[in-house]
Amino acid sequence: MRTQICDRLGIDAPIFAFSHCRDVVVEASKAGAIGVLGAVGFTPEELEVQLDWIDARIGDKPYGVDVVIPAKDPWAHEPDLDKLRQKLKSMIPPETSAYVKKILADNGVPELPAGTQHEGDYLIRSTAATARVMSRSPLSDRMCASSPTRSARRPPM
Numbered sequence: 426m427r428t429q430i431c432d433r434l435g436i437d438a439p440i441f442a443f444s445h446c447r448d449v450v451v452e453a454s455k456a457g458a459i460g461v462l463g464a465v466g467f468t469p470e471e472l473e474v475q476l477d478w479i480d481a482r483i484g485d486k487p488y489g490v491d492v493v494i495p496a497k498d499p500w501a502h503e504p505d506l507d508k509l510r511q512k513l514k515s516m517i518p519p520e521t522s523a524y525v526k527k528i529l530a531d532n533g534v535p536e537l538p539a540g541t542q543h544e545g546d547y548l549i550r551s552t553a554a555t556a557r558v559m560s561r562s563p564l565s566d567r568m569c570a571s572s573p574t575r576s577a578r579r580p581p582m
Contacts, residue, residue: 447475454486461489
């Protein structure tokens with residue numbers, strides 16, 4: 426299906442594939458959609474690695490980066506992201522954690538080895554805190570640079 430948005434963005438299909446997985450972003454864009462990397466869970470350094478990886482593999486296909494920047498930051502008083510993650514995690518009721526563990530166990534998903542941190546743990550933090558860190562990073566300037574894959578590529582309105 427060819428639509429106006431396809432013409433404006435230079436894509437073949439009006440599909441936006443949002444993912445935290447760089448492989449999905451690249452493959453979606455190569456297939457004619459537009460892959461969009463969900464960046465809120467990455468530190469600025471991690472995001473730079475992800476973007477470099479995508480740039481090395483995507484060719485001239487467009488892709489997007491989804492960065493959430495909230496208007497208010499209720500956690501501004503906590504500059505330490507690890508402490509913030511622990512505070513937010515402590516707000517999850519024990520019953521919820523127990524239910525999730527039960528669902529995983531009932532479906533044969535083994536527990537992680539002691540001391541291993543799951544990637545999802547990094548997502549249990551305030552998007553405000555993550556955006557705050559990213560907005561203070563030199564990477565935020567780089568993302569707006571004029572490289573072909575990272576430029577805004579805004580179509581005329």
